[in-house]
Amino acid sequence: KLTIREVLKEYKKFIDQDIVIEGWIKTSRSSKNIGFIELTDGTSFSSLQIVYGDDLENFKDIEKYTISSSLTIEGKVVESPGKNQDIEIHATKITPICLSQSDYPLQKKRHTVEYLRTQAHFRPRTNLFNAVFRVRSLAAFAIHKFFNEKGFVYAHTPILTSSDAEGAGEMFQVTTLDLTDPPKTDGCVDYREDFFDKPVHLTVSGQLEAEIMAEAFTNVYTFGPTFRAENSNTARHAAEFWMIEPEMAFADIKVCMDIAEEHIKYIINYVLDNAPEEMEFFSKFVDKGLLERLHNVVNNEFARITYTEAIDILKEAKVEFAYPVEWGIDLQTEHERYITEQVFKKPVFVTDYPKAIKAFYMKGNDDKDAPDRPTVAAMDLLVPGVGEIIGGSQREHRLDVLEAKMKDLKMDLENYQWYLDLRRYGSVPHSGYGLGFERVIMYITGVSNIRDVLPFPRTVGSCEF
Ligand code: 4AD
Ligand code: MG
Incomplete structure (x- = not known):
């Protein structure tokens, strides 16, 4: 047979x-x-x-x-x-x-992708989804191959956590309590009666644990499911998605960007080499010009600009943005699209974001020239058509600075002692990033909705099957 x-x-x-x-x-x-x-x-x-x-x-x-x-x-x-x-x-x-x-x-x-989402059994049998899911599989393999060749250790980080890695509060709670009638103390849910004795959530990122592993192995990466209760019903957000999070000790933000650029190019090259028929199909039926664009991506350097430069570019743009541009704003999709699609027409790293809009663990920059505009050593990779596919940073490795910042943010330090310990015992500068797996698949296939690169999509208001 x-x-x-x-x-x-x-x-x-x-x-x-x-x-x-x-x-x-x-x-x-x-x-x-x-x-x-x-x-x-x-x-x-x-x-x-x-x-x-x-x-x-x-x-x-x-x-x-x-x-x-x-x-x-x-x-x-x-x-x-x-x-x-x-x-x-x-x-x-x-x-x-x-x-x-x-x-x-x-x-x-031809059926619409919306209709096919409701037909679990035959969705992967159609040309489009068959091609997308094979590319998913190949890209996952390419990611493991890339890091393996570099000697990175694959670290398995937990899905159940009691900390909020991003500090954004967008977590799904896990409980065995009947929340329609939970035991209460002072009007609050009493988790002492629950399985873990405390509130537990599905992970939003394996980064904090990856940092622990990186300071034992120097170079590690995670690759696993990630959950976010973001109430954003967009074509780029899923409640359950996969994330790859490399973490590197003795590395600054520049090293992080170099690896990220090499990483993205490696995945694209691997898929182009190993799925020629599928890629031909996408280029014909999903996104004309896809192949030419991807070849340009792998053969050219990504652009690198600071957040402040990005704001200047946006301010000078002869475009009326729906969300007004000023230093300090979080870049919106329309801004990201303008920068990648109108100005650079290729992937762009944006670095050094305002401290106020980024996560607590990011390393503060030495903003001597603009002390009123504190920034952190962050980097996002934005790509045409999709927007942000990577978010990363150098981590704050100085105990006193990190503690002060967490206190400022009114975080419960008690809960993060295990994380702060890393800064007490042989702390080193370290950096890492998170690559959204679905977003990179969207970028490689030209598929414009995140639901259509997920075999079983879970998004706000929708959990079929
Ligand atoms: O920028 P984010 O939130 O960064 C982190 O989670 C860091 N802890 C990563 C790190 O430094 N180790 O998320 C990283 C990436 C985003 O750039 C995006 O590609 C993807 O994860 N992502 C999502 N993808 C799909 N649906 C969502 N709701 C996503 N949220 C983030
Ligand atoms: Mg981000």
Whole structure:
């Protein structure tokens, strides 16, 4: 028994041989005494043409087999006279495994991505989603390969946490308590009666734990599911997404950007090399010009500007922004798009953001020239079409500075002693970043909605299945 991938890869080897193959009907058509089935088994983006004649005793039945029925095909591999494929199979026997019910929704017509999101079982069988999910798999492998080749240790950070890594309060709570009727003390939920004796959440980032691991292994990375209860119903936010978080000891923000740039280029190159058919498909049907753009990305340096320079560029722009531009604002999607799509037309690192809009752990800059505008050693990578795909920073490794900052922010220091300990015992300058996996997949495939790069999307107001 062979997969379609195996047959197509070395098809010359199989010509004139009898083989057995299993798969699902993608399309089917027939005339008086000959029929054609496009068979897919998902091992290859290309399907395999099966030709059958009325010498098969069940010819009349086969003609009526519905789309997506599963079949076993026995037949001979022959060179195809058609120009769309090198080979085809002349079937000697076609046996159904399970015929699809006649109401199978995948007819030849095109379905909207919105409709397909509601059809879990056949969504990954469509060309678009089949291609996206294979690219997801390849990109994940490329990420592990990249860090492995550099000697980074893959650190597994917890999904259940009792700290808020981003300090943004956008966490999903985990509890065994019946929250419609929780035990209460002074009107508050009494977590002493719960599993962990305290409030526990799904992680928003593995960074704090990755920092601990980095100061034992120097270079580590995490790659896992991440959860955010952000109430943003946009095409770029999911409640459950995957994040890759490298963390490097003895490294400053510049090292961090260099690695990030190399990292993004590596993933793109790997996918271009290993998914040529899928990438061709995206470039034809999803985003014209995609391939040319990606080739430009891997062959050119990313731009690097400071936040203050970004604000100056935006102020000089002859564009009316909906959200007014002034030093201190968080850059909005429209601003990010203007900078990447109108000005640089390529990925742009923006560094040194105002302290007030970034997370507590970021290292303060020495803002001697502008003490009234304190900044931190942060960097975001913005790309055309998607916006922010990376957020990172150098970490505050000075105990006194970090403690003072956390007190300022009224954080519960008691809860973070384990994190502060890292600054007590052999603290070193260290940096890292988080790459949003779905966002980089959007960038590589040209797919514009985050829901459509997730096999089972979870977004605000939506958790199907
Ligand atoms: O910028 P963020 O919030 O940074 C952190 O979480 C840091 N702790 C990372 C670090 O330094 N180790 O998130 C990092 C990236 C974003 O740039 C974005 O690509 C992605 O994670 N991201 C999301 N992707 C999809 N849906 C969401 N709701 C996302 N929130 C962040
Ligand atoms: Mg960010």
